[in-house]
Amino acid sequence: MAQTLYFPLLLIALCSISECVQRQYHFINEKKNSAKAQRYCRDKYTDLATVDNMNDMIQLNKSLNNRRIWIGLQKTRHYKWHWSSGDPALFLNWASGQPDVNADCTFIRNGSWHDWPCTKKCRFICYNMSQGLVFVDQKMNWRAAQSYCRQNHIDLVTVRNQNENQQLEKFINDRNSSGSAVWIGLFSDTWQWSDQSNSSFRYWNSGEPNNMLWNEDCTAIEQNTHGKWIDISCNRQYPFVCHEDKLIVIQQKLSWSEALRYCRQHHVDLVSVQSVEMQYEVMNVVKLASTEAVWLGLRFSHILGIWFWVSGETVCYHNWAPGNGTSEEDCEPTVRSGAVQSGGHQTWISRPETDRLNFICTNY
Template structure:
């Protein structure tokens, strides 16, 4: 058992400034670059476009949105042009106020400060960071999913026709909700497998699956407390899927192992995964449909039970065990604002809520948990993002104790 200290900081969600006719807003919620882009387009205009921010007064104002912590802006390396571009569509020219970092495939720009002048940084587009949006009254809101920017070279999606349905697998990694938005805009929905009840359908689907989970439309509906398909076309589940237990904040990923049949795994919905869309010509696109409810309104005092991903089942005479740390995929955790003990616990900062979080992990024998603490904290953070919603929090490693039962 690992004892981890949790500090939940209820801070202002954003800082604002106005410059060049635009209003910039820094959001402290940590997201990937694409996740931040989707948020900014849904609630503002776009990720921050600093192309016109060149005057001394504008740069000075921009400084008040920067910190030593890097925050995403709308600048990214676009593999289509093999150069830098702004997500808003502006043509990039090198700014006079910052040295330009080295950019390449899969790298997006950040903004930070260590002096009184903001600086451009560069980080993997899948990293989780705060971000800066902007509002421009002269521009209309964009579709959050248009366009899907080419951050890395993408092969043509794998495709299979099963009856009247066309299934396409995209290896671009997104959260479940972002993948749903893309599928509804460009196809019909995330993959609905209800009609694939025979051996032929199962084998055909296998041609576009891999050992990496890809989102499908199955998820745990927080409203009904049951499994649902995002397509809304029913609730049946083919028996061959062997669906494990699900809980709030978990969505279905489909994967194969060696030559076994595809199988569903429960994955935290905010994880970045490939995804499978389907298209039904009798339905068409569904971008105007209501979004599923993945989590209820969170509370800072919660107990959440998550089910680890199961080992791959045996089929015939063969057996397979997933080699990654499946036992740590979704830990069981208990969060409370009233710690059981103050032993080895740092004092909370004045005015901030504080609590102890304990999580159970199964680790290989002879493994030092201290060496795995970064992995543990990362996995717990993903679950807490689902559980706590937009609440700001910080995790601090306190220590661990071995459960000898």
Template structure:
């Protein structure tokens, strides 16, 4: 497989030029790297685009469709059957509309950017859920943030009794509730960052590609199609408090704090690289560089290394 690499602060991305279906690509990434690519910022998008100079097509990333999920993810809140209660209106859910509002008794899935009032969950009193109707007109994400900041979360409806209570709050508008179609990343991350190509989220396809000929924008594709793909591995954090603690005419003593016991280090200066294994224990790592020239300025760069992957590196200058 042809593999190209580009780095971001916490993830190093790899373009693998072997067409596989989404599940095969996921297996490959998990065996060789960490997982299929998780992309959480526009800077991640740019980094992914830098992984290949020549490929112009689509490549799998780790995003895939999961299912209808409640915004409140507290497992103790739901009994066995509670997360599965649904009360769809006839003809719903329809494809591509990812957020849910309740009307008189029944639920509709609609565009998450619609603005509507909503119902927050405010914990339970004597085992009865307390719900608060908010008359602000917000889109689903804004309503979720509002409920999380001021109450507990958007309302979950676990059974017909709760459905009846909330339904009584409906007047002119539908009310947002916490049910939404949630996509997950292969590594389990949930992220609100989206980079969809125009019109792309209304597809029924379950797996997602990024398009190298279209600024890295995403689209849904059939999971059984074969494309090259993007993997990532986690970049180890840099060592902390990298400093020079002593020097004489021909040596400089460096010290830094370890990140954890699984990480080793590479010290780079004057085109040389020195591999350093961290000593056991919690104390700082001390290393003396000798045979140096007197009265000379040296620049040292220190990388943390885990499973052959380097951190972004920290540099200091010191004098003999």
């Protein structure tokens, strides 16, 4: 039985639904080993395909057509902690002596985190855009819990700071009187994307990765497993998928007008954020910035008294930080433009357009 409670994991409002894919995928119907496929993608596009979420998988599965295809996930020698949702693991709340070296998944008990073999069975917490936290009172291993959350909600819960951890602890204690272990979305593995992306999205088939032949260091999408992934020798030859980045963080410090001019000369435009999906994409790339805020294609019109996107749309969906985007602030004589914070909750802020910040261009 699943029980829910609103939890402010995302301080954003969705006013229309549109499909936004951060990366443009290109299916290459030529058989190459993984290294040659990687070289081809880097020469002609950005890299072998990186996958951020299930929306990306839906796009990739359209390319399968009874084929096995390479993507860019490759094994390394270094373990790293990730969130199932794809968020970077910047906040950790390990119990004393944790983590140890022999377990790759994480449960929470009394607010503290413990690593444990992913094959163990626990109750777990999903999150959902409309419902918030969802307590699932069924015991599953970690990967089964992940699949359940992705099929019925969004994903296993992510915890980004101490406040969220305390809210999660209270939520669990109200529903889990036995004090038993509860899975969260944190896991560890040695896999890394070819483009060095921090994406922690994984979609392994049951029993994978298994390193069956002791040299299975690359990843392919398998058509007969409904698009789930297998590890396999990098020397095999398959078709492959490249990606081309849709959003690019420019680490130059320019005024808003200079940033707009740069994007239109070198790419397409400053980015417009018109949906929750596009906000996710911005959140994924803005961490590359070197300034505390990053310009968006968002401007205030004193004549019309509205905020608007340079792409021509008014602001329906919004993600303003408290005190920003208000009518009182926008009455100031200074010309103001919109930026996204590169840290924290990555909400939008109003800044004088003469401030010199990094900025995000779009290629499409």
